[in-house]
Amino acid sequence: MISIDDRNFANRLADAAGAAIRPLFRGDWEAEQKEDHSAVTEADREAEAAMRALIEAERPDDGIIGEEYGTHNEGAGRQWVLDPIDGTQSFVAGRPIFGTLIALMQDGWPVLGVIDQPINKERWVGVIGEGTTFNGKLASTRRCRALEGASVATTSPHCFAESEVDAYLRVVAKAYPNNPFPVYGGDCYNYAMLASGHIDIVIESGLKLYDYAALVPVVEGAGGLMSDWQGNPLDADSDGSVLAMGEPARLEEILEAMNA
Incomplete structure (x- = not known):
């Protein structure tokens, strides 16, 4: 407790x-x-x-x-x-x-x-x-009724391994079918903005425990969800791939887009 x-x-x-x-x-x-x-x-x-x-x-x-x-x-x-x-x-x-x-x-x-x-x-x-x-x-996340139209953030696409870039870009393509302008920069501040209802999705990889441990209670206490890229909860043994979303119902759509 x-x-x-x-x-x-x-x-x-x-x-x-x-x-x-x-x-x-x-x-x-x-x-x-x-x-x-x-x-x-x-x-x-x-x-x-x-x-x-x-x-x-x-x-x-x-x-x-x-x-x-x-x-x-x-x-x-x-x-x-x-x-x-x-x-x-x-x-x-x-x-x-x-x-x-x-x-x-x-x-x-x-x-x-x-x-x-x-x-x-x-x-x-x-x-x-x-x-x-x-x-x-x-603080409260905002509701997001569909992946299309959601705001997606990451610190930098250069932080993804070559094998991960396509998965990230597929989510961006679904979220921004007409004008692909995701949010770049921000590190942990993106997750704070998600918890306060200004961003819908954050996608990152290669994070260390000290990069993501504090984010989980903040995001989930505001009504959101955090997981790894397979949809598993984050703990001390997670692989450093991180998804955060203000609307937990979007998880399956995000995973489907990443693995298409």
């Missing part, structure tokens, strides 16, 4: 990350490349360090899975999964559409999630079995 203390603690983690990120946004620093060629900045490291310090001090029995500093208490049943800046390229470019992702997982399943945009001071909090909130008020 998720307690009020868990929710309050997750908000405190987001506050700590935001306090580390805001002074560095559009600041004077250089981005570095990690071994996987993704970017990392001083803000990524300081934000995760701030969150980890709180967890280790106040929740010493819980585990941590972080993008920048790895795993702590690996065997713990409760794991805090941290992505200090999801969308580092947007942060580097001075675009406030990145976010801090915080998830609490119980026995491998995401049960609490936070998407925090610290510059715009926008925060989505989701708890499995409860309604998602956006800055304290209930």
